[in-house]
Amino acid sequence: MTRPTPFSDEPALEAVARYWTHKRQQDGTRRCMPDRGEIDPLELPPAFWPNLMITEPAAGGAWRYRLVGSAHVERYGMDFTGKTTHDIMQGSYRDYMGAIYHATFHDAVPVYSESVFRWDAAGFAMTRRLMLPLSQGETDRPALVLSIQVWPSAMPIQPRSISDLSRSGGFKDGFFLRLDPDSFQPLPDPTGSKP
Template sequence: MADDILTDRHRRLLSHWRSLIPAGRDIPPRRSFDPVDIPDILSFLVLADIEGQELRFRVVGTEMTEAWGKDYTGQTLSQIMGGEYHDFIRDLFDTCISSRAPVVSHSRFQWDRGRHLDTIRIMVPLASNADPDRVGHVVVGQSFDYSQTGPQSPRVYSLKDGTFAEISRTILT
């Protein structure tokens, strides 16, 4: 299950995100989330802004830059990747946005250096400051295990009613 695959850093991000949710709301506003408040996990974070139909990476942690081989701060998801992997990552973002809930995935990461890695990511939504009923941002915490290859088929989970439930079949169709 998703709880079993989350690392301490993923759990720390989820706990921090939960602590920012105001009474009577389901997700925290963007203004309440400052990555420097969690310096011990800042290096594995990405903060993406939703700009119309596109996602722009506003903050990209140093571990992400190292794993990707480039700093993609300021670029859009479509500028960074294409094809099936883009579609998979976009589906993860879209699920997080539409459900207004955390999404966890465990998958194989195609390293640009010709290697496959194991990767676990958690995505948490943030409300737009101007419109608390609209998700305006997504924070991603992504870890890599360079010693192993991720699963052949991605596993995807969404947080519903306080429990992670597998949604792989809906997101991968």
């Protein structure tokens, strides 16, 4: 990562990107992604643990949350470990999250995203994510997605559940970038659109 990444100002995302890169190169080969068995959140700074998640594909195009850090539980007022995106989300937000997971998993590349929520009539809150593919037993074949998510803006009011935020009017806007796995620089958008 010699040139600044789209998330170079966010230490947590930078640290997890470096960790993922180290793990996929640690056996002397340059694999597309590390294996889940090589990922140990305890090797990352403790301050980042609450912001981690691991998801896997589920039936019907949904994504199941296998690990949900405590920052997510606190932020959304619920522990959604074991639940799917279809269980807890709806509308355009579920479509948006599905597109990010799809890009990470099916393109086997890191994906950076930002989105904005309307917490109440007067306030918005932004979130930033880095999603990284992981294999599980089969080299360079995605099986899971490791992600770290941060919230740079303070919540103006009490937390709202993901289900509530994904209802009409809660999810304001979002974009995502597919990233080169070596440089973490944006790849050309296959749809031709820009954030």
